[in-house]
Amino acid sequence: GENVEQHPSTLSVQEGDSAVIKCTYSDSASNYFPWYKQELGKGPQLIIDIRSNVGEKKDQRIAVTLNKTAKHFSLHITETQPEDSAVYFCAASMPGGGADGLTFGKGTHLIIQP
Amino acid sequence: NAGVTQTPKFQVLKTGQSMTLQCAQDMNHNSMYWYRQDPGMGLRLIYYSASEGTTDKGEVPNGYNVSRLNKREFSLRLESAAPSQTSVYFCASRGTGGGLRQPQHFGDGTRLSIL
Numbered sequence: 001g002e003n004v005e006q007h008p009s010t011l012s013v014q015e016g017d018s019a020v021i022k023c024t025y026s027d028s029a030s031n032y033f034p035w036y037k038q039e040l041g042k043g044p045q046l047i048i049d050i051r052s053n054v055g056e057k058k059d060q061r062i063a064v065t066l067n068k069t070a071k072h073f074s075l076h077i078t079e080t081q082p083e084d085s086a087v088y089f090c091a092a093s094m095p096g097g098g099a100d101g102l103t104f105g106k107g108t109h110l111i112i113q114p
Numbered sequence: 115n116a117g118v119t120q121t122p123k124f125q126v127l128k129t130g131q132s133m134t135l136q137c138a139q140d141m142n143h144n145s146m147y148w149y150r151q152d153p154g155m156g157l158r159l160i161y162y163s164a165s166e167g168t169t170d171k172g173e174v175p176n177g178y179n180v181s182r183l184n185k186r187e188f189s190l191r192l193e194s195a196a197p198s199q200t201s202v203y204f205c206a207s208r209g210t211g212g213g214l215r216q217p218q219h220f221g222d223g224t225r226l227s228i229l
Contacts, residue, residue: 001173006156032215043118043204043220044157051215089156093215101147101159101172102218 002027004092006105014113019080021108023090024072030092033073034102035064038087047088048075077110085112116140118221120205126227127195135190135224137205145208146188147172147218148180150201157204163188164210195228202226 003026013019025033031052036044050057050064050073057064061080066073077084087109091102121136139146144165149157149172159172163182177199179191188207192199202225206218 034217043222045220046217049217095215101162104156106154106156
């Protein structure tokens, strides 16, 4: 099955700086890569996703890049703010058939220092 | 606009007791999922239901059963709870169709402790 590795497990950045979280996946058939933000006591919330037919996607301060050849994808947050502090999860999914769920990385605890 | 609703939010059980976790979604989604989240492990898929009337095992199904009661509701049952099932359980749903894969939407979880 699919295996997703996520790094780092903890990331501390100064407010206003950029944060980058990286993930690798094992199965080249995976074609959908969402990123979730989880705040304390809450469920994961989708913040951005990318499909394998594009290499980059942006939404205001958040961007995701995908390198299919290397099988890795990254989340970039610019101009970080205190409310960005949370746990971030990457995930991968294959098209149709078999297990239809997401395979998650183990999460990155992002800490924004004032 | 409730999205995915899970009940209860917290529960403490004794080893050997049984319990059903409830999940309902109001987005008319076909697919529903149950995950468990353990410290340092991310989220792992327990069972999923691609559509009403069907269920399939995920990565960690042992010790659990599920029922897709109707399109809205997908329940998770622990027949004989064990301490290893202490976890936070998340339900998710996803729309299908339209050509592009749709994202999963999560509830806020059920925190389950088994003594």
